[in-house]
Amino acid sequence: MAANMFMSQREQWYLTQVRQVGLRLGDSPELSQLCQAAYEDYRQGLLSASAYNTIQALCVDLAYPH
Helix, strand or coil: CHHHHHCCHHHHHHHHHHHHHHHHHCCCHHHHHHHHHHHHHHHCCCCCHHHHHHHHHHHHHHHCCC
16 A cells, blocks of 8 residues: 555554454454554554544444445
8 A cells, every 4th residue: 555655664563453453353352452552652642643544444444344
């Protein structure tokens, strides 16, 4: 994904982990913990707003597929 070129390693790590856990387990405590950790990192300024929004959207999509 071209957008990943502009993301930090931490942001890319979250995307990879959320995708792997979400595809494997769906709505699970593990996915919820990852999403909560991403929020905490965002609040601390470790994730950009754009990356956080992408991570959260992926969390929701994988937890509650349409």
